Amino acid sequence: KQEVTQIPAALSVPEGENLVLNCSFTDSAIYNLQWFRQDPGKGLTSLLLIQSSQREQTSGRLNASLDKSSGRSTLYIAASQPGDSATYLCAVRPIKNYGQNFVFGPGTRLSVLP
Amino acid sequence: EAQVTQNPRYLITVTGKKLTVTCSQNMNHEYMSWYRQDPGLGLRQIYYSMNVEVTDKGDVPEGYKVSRKEKRNFPLILESPSPNQTSLYFCASSSLLGLGNTIYFGEGSWLTVV
Numbered sequence: 001k002q003e004v005t006q007i008p009a010a011l012s013v014p015e016g017e018n019l020v021l022n023c024s025f026t027d028s029a030i031y032n033l034q035w036f037r038q039d040p041g042k043g044l045t046s047l048l049l050i051q052s053s054q055r056e057q058t059s060g061r062l063n064a065s066l067d068k069s070s071g072r073s074t075l076y077i078a079a080s081q082p083g084d085s086a087t088y089l090c091a092v093r094p095i096k097n098y099g100q101n102f103v104f105g106p107g108t109r110l111s112v113l114p
Numbered sequence: 115e116a117q118v119t120q121n122p123r124y125l126i127t128v129t130g131k132k133l134t135v136t137c138s139q140n141m142n143h144e145y146m147s148w149y150r151q152d153p154g155l156g157l158r159q160i161y162y163s164m165n166v167e168v169t170d171k172g173d174v175p176e177g178y179k180v181s182r183k184e185k186r187n188f189p190l191i192l193e194s195p196s197p198n199q200t201s202l203y204f205c206a207s208s209s210l211l212g213l214g215n216t217i218y219f220g221e222g223s224w225l226t227v228v
Binding site: 034104 | 145147149154155156157162202204206208216217218219220221222224
């Protein structure tokens with residue numbers, strides 16, 4: 001069964017720092033990987049979607065990479081701002097249907113201090 | 115605007131009183147799913163549906179029912195709610211055509227069972 005983990009579980013950084021969030025998955029047979037942002041008590045907002053054939057995607061200050069063979073993805077946030085404070089989740093879409101079309105990691109809780 | 119709409123957003127109910135959380139999407143998506151999110155446990159899938167009249171259990175289906183009579187609607191039914199079903203619930207949808215498509219989430223429904 002596909003499992004997704006995220007490291008670190010929580011991260012606190014001063015404003016302006018560049019940071020990296022990590023996501024690992026156990027089965028490399030995926031269609032895509034997606035990064036989400038969740039604000040407290042709110043729904044999930046899609047940030048970046050990387051197809052299995054792609055190596056990275058960029059949107060503004062965000063860059064996500066995918067190394068499917070090693071089962072890893074990173075989300076790079078440049079010049080962090082207090083407004084980036086949220087929980088970041090990654091999810092994979094397995095090719096094998098284990099009964100789940102999307103498998104989520106537990107998330108990394110990010111705090112950017114002014 | 116692409117939307118997944120859940121109702122109610124907030125509900126306090128008593129043990130044993132049947133309730134339904136509605137979910138509707140306006141994107142003609144085949145796939146819909148319900149998740150619950152609990153501290154330390156992340157997002158866990160309750161039920162999912164691949165199309166009208168096609169539903170299947172996720173990881174934590176006990177105590178829940180669903181139906182998919184129309185493509186746009188996927189209600190979550192708690193026949194006899196118990197306090198351990200107190201949680202934040204999310205409905206999600208996605209197209210199954212072109213497997214790279216993103217998954218969209220509703221804003222969430224806070225349910226408290228006393």
